[in-house]
Amino acid sequence: MxxxxxxxxxxxxxxxxxxxxxxxxxxxxxxxxxxxxxxxxxxxxxxxxxxxxxxxxxxxxxxxxxxxxxxxxxxxxxxxxxxxxxxxxxxxxxxxxxxxxxxxxxxxxxxxxxxxxxxxxxxxxxxxxxxxxxxxxxxxxxxxxxxxxxxxxxxxxxxxxxxxxxxxxxxxxxxxxxxxxxxxxxxxxxxxxxxxxxxxxxxxxxxxxxxxxxxxxxxxxxxxxxxxxxxxxxxxxxxxxxxxxxxxxxxxxxxxxxxxxxxxxxxxxxxxxxxxxxxxxxxxxxxxxxxxxxxxxxxxxxxxxxxxxxxxxxxxxxxxxxxxxxxxxxxxxxxxxxxxxxxDPAEIRPWAPGKAAPEAYRSVLGPWWGEGFPHVFSWHDGALQSRAADAPADRPPSIFRPLPDQPDLLRTVSGREAGELLRLTRDADGTVVRMHWATYRFTRAQETFDGVRVSEG
The missing domain is CATH 3.40.710.10 (DD-peptidase/beta-lactamase superfamily)
Known part of the structure; x- marks a missing residue:
């Protein structure tokens, strides 16, 4: 039929x-x-x-x-x-x-x-x-x-x-x-x-x-x-x-x-x-x-x-x-x-390579920790995105857009924490070493709220 x-x-x-x-x-x-x-x-x-x-x-x-x-x-x-x-x-x-x-x-x-x-x-x-x-x-x-x-x-x-x-x-x-x-x-x-x-x-x-x-x-x-x-x-x-x-x-x-x-x-x-x-x-x-x-x-x-x-x-x-x-x-x-x-499902569109993330955001990509939980930041479809590491595959990511003339201050335009700001902190060579999202600190290693790496015992 x-x-x-x-x-x-x-x-x-x-x-x-x-x-x-x-x-x-x-x-x-x-x-x-x-x-x-x-x-x-x-x-x-x-x-x-x-x-x-x-x-x-x-x-x-x-x-x-x-x-x-x-x-x-x-x-x-x-x-x-x-x-x-x-x-x-x-x-x-x-x-x-x-x-x-x-x-x-x-x-x-x-x-x-x-x-x-x-x-x-x-x-x-x-x-x-x-x-x-x-x-x-x-x-x-x-x-x-x-x-x-x-x-x-x-x-x-x-x-x-x-x-x-x-x-x-x-x-x-x-x-x-x-x-x-x-x-x-x-x-x-x-x-x-x-x-x-x-x-x-x-x-x-x-x-x-x-x-x-x-x-x-x-x-x-x-x-x-x-x-x-x-x-x-x-x-x-x-x-x-x-x-x-x-x-x-x-x-x-x-x-x-x-x-x-x-x-x-x-x-x-x-x-x-x-x-x-x-x-x-x-x-x-x-x-x-x-x-x-x-x-x-x-x-x-x-x-x-x-x-x-x-x-x-x-x-x-x-x-x-x-x-x-x-x-x-x-x-x-x-x-x-x-x-x-x-x-009669829609045809599946083939994936094709796209542009790399802008240099200003490449050091953001990858895993980060916030409130004790892992998150993954990535660059897709021309925007910085974030997903909880254990999020279901069908849950939409958070998407960020930089504020005008403020590349290190981004607005969450959809997804988790929509409306909140993501603030990037860089070291002397420009690498992003810390982020604050909705004021919560995000770091590369899992840390307690007072800044101690849990792996240090």
Missing amino acids: TPQQRLERAVRRVQADARVPALSVALHRPDRGLWTCTVGDSGNAGHPLDADSRFRIGSVTKTFTAVLVMQARDDGLLDLDDPVSAHLDVPAHGGATIRRLLSHTAGLQREPHGDVWDLLVAPDDAGLLADLALAERVLPNNRRYHYSNLALAVLGQLVARLRGGTWAAVLRERVLAPLGLDATTVEPTGDAVVGYLVDRYSDAARPEPQLDLGGAAPAAQLWSTAGDMARWAAFLTGPETVDPGGLVLAPDSVAEMYWPQTTTDETLWAGGFGLGLILVPQGNRVMHIGHDGAMPGFLAGVYGRRGGAGNPGALGAAVLASSGTAVEINELVHELLGLAVEA
């Missing part, structure tokens, strides 16, 4: 077992063409199901709003620790910070005020903000994770206000157009599939009504194709490949969104939330990053994969379903990402 046949079989199994009227799936990877698969019936007589069929993606929309927030931060329009009231005139909850709203730790109630999901009427932009006076903070700030559509809706309004336009217009101009996500829209189009509620006890399926979310659109309004969403997932986990010019967001800013702000279940620690992104650990330093989505008649899973053997980088998958209850698709997206690297 070919890798593509294995992927297709997994898709067909879930469509049949979960009884999904229409299922559309795509896998994006830079070393292969876009892979797509559709199974079922669109319910739209004018547009049979194909790779161009559009589904509602629900809360995957939040990842777009989160990127818009990070763009505004990078442009100096806000700070993540600013209170909302610094940028929006709100009647309540103005002390909630942007970071807490992004990570669902501000304690705001889940939905906008009112029975939105009963009456199927959403507030407009002005109404959403005015109704904050009636919304609850159901938990203390930063007490724990509590998912809130209201929180991301407020952030969408904040970004729109800062940019001087509507959320939809800002999104098109600053994200969708630069990334070529032409099939991602705020409103359904003629090729939209019908979303259903499938009867649990029979084979009946009834179309669900579709609600325009109005002021809450930044939380869950978008429609898209599986192909567009697989590319979006690839951007979220491989921006340097999908957006090499940084037109949408710098890779460092995307990586900032991965850092866990909270766990979603304190009893399991099986998942976390970053800045607008769901984090799903897969073991062996592999992380799936993205978001799930749900709206009446629709479910979506959009995730990219970071780390692990066989990963080509910028690997993203999307699973879009026209059933509001087929929760099996939430696992399918993760299964497909795993199958992609298991059945």
